[in-house]
Amino acid sequence: MSTLTRLVALCAVAFALVAASVSAAPTGATPSVPSASAAATTCPAQILKNGKLANAYEKYYKYAYKRIKGTKKYRKVVVSAKRRIMVSCARTCVRTKTKKVKRYRYKTVVRKGKKVKVRTGKPRTVKVTVPIYKTAKRTVTVKKGNRLVKVKKKVRVYTYEKCKTSTNSSAGTPVKITMLDGSYALLDFGAFQRQAPITGTLTGLIPGGYKLSQDNQINLTRGNLQLGRTDVFIDDDCHGGQVSSAIRTGTPTNVNLDPTRQSISTLTAEGGVTATAYTKIQLPLELRNDDDGCDQPYITTGYTEFTQTFFLKGKIGKTTGLAKLNLTSPPDPLDVQACLSPGSPTSPCNNSAMIIPLPIIVSTNLTVSIKVG
Known part of the structure; x- marks a missing residue:
């Protein structure tokens, strides 16, 4: 058996052990929370x-x-x-159409001692938007x-x-959300936990413009977050005891907004912040080539793509405001699909038979800056 084949076999066994560890973990090992997909979320129409x-x-x-x-x-x-009116956050804008209507001009005249309005001239045709x-x-x-x-x-x-995006400032106020240092996702594998640093920005729009002392809904439109390289399986097999990573997340690991669903964040009048983010995660891996690869470059794999919904909440601080605030999401199951087939980290996994399921529990702790306008 070649070294690479032996490595793949060992990786598969490791993933299977972690999956068993997660599924067999006692109730108290991880917080009991409902699946994110089961949570009901509504937004103002x-x-x-x-x-x-x-x-x-x-x-x-x-x-x-x-x-x-x-x-x-x-x-x-x-x-x-x-x-x-509160509706699903996936579709919050009322559908409208444009139609032509006749409009008359009126003037006020006195008839029999009473003021009345009468039409003057020919009607004009105007376009109006109706729901x-x-x-x-x-x-x-x-x-x-x-x-x-x-x-x-x-x-x-x-x-x-789904609300249409527009660059016209009259349609709304632009918003930019930036991940600050210290933002991370907590990956709970049952037997151990890892912190994956998060960087990147998201952009959106407040429909109708920002309103003081009122709830403001942010329609998140685009952006990209990245998970920093994170050690997953660590051992001391190299050079008689040197600690190193046998499997780690690859670069880039992208967390993109799902374009088929509307992600929403709300700034409440009371100073609270909530967000529902529908994401697509692209995860490649880096594999150490068994014990022979201790001093060699890691083997990269293609990425696998899977979806996850994050429900975040936080509170605007009196001293920091929107310049620096903390958003957290509760632990939630994440069905990771891990690719063990060598390939480019920017291309999809090239061998479906080499994709191994890896269920974990994920939560987030984000420090963000929100710029409105």
Whole structure:
């Protein structure tokens, strides 16, 4: 058996042992958390008004207590109110279309002692943007007398799409998120843990522009993060006890935003920060060529690609503001596919038979700077 073949066999055994270690770990070994894919996330719906995106609202009924005039007593009444529409973060913009309508000019005249508006001249044709609706059967709360009841009826609702990106500053305020020194992903293999440094930037847009003392939604549009080279399996087989890495992550290990889904971050009016990032990870490996490769260059492999959703949260500090804040995500299972076939780290793995599953638990601890505008 060649040295490389023996190395691949040893790597496969190592990965199998780690996978068994993760699956057999006791309940207390890692925090019990729901799968990220099972988490429900909603964001404020956006609608185009006067060329700018703004929050979409809907009318609803609720109970309120009004004071009875001339007394200190209150009575329960039904009132109407408005609330923001919350939808899936994958599609937050109301679909719209442009149509032509006729507009008339009016002037005020006095007739029989009363002021009235009358049309003047010929109508002009203008283009207007209107939302696209659909009819759906929903359970809604309606007013019946002085009480609220729930009924099933057909209602007209908005349809939604992924927000379009634009370089026009009137469409929103640009945002840049930069990873600062000390940002890392914690990789828990069950039997051991590793910290993988994270660098890079993300960019996005606040639809409709930044608003003071209000929640601001950031639609993340592009960017690239990199995981620094990280030792995975370490041994002392070289030169009679020298500690070195037998398997480590390759360069570049890219963490890109998933272009098929809308990643969202929110700056709340209370100073909180939340983010839902849908990512695609491209992971190559570097393998030491058994004991014969101690003083030789590592063997590189092609990359494997897999997806992961990160749910991050943090708090804006009073002294540092957006210049430096900490975002963390809870531990979550990550089904890594590791390629053991030699190849270019910038090309996909060239041998599907040499891809080994490696389940791990991943969490993140990021120190970031957010620049708005």
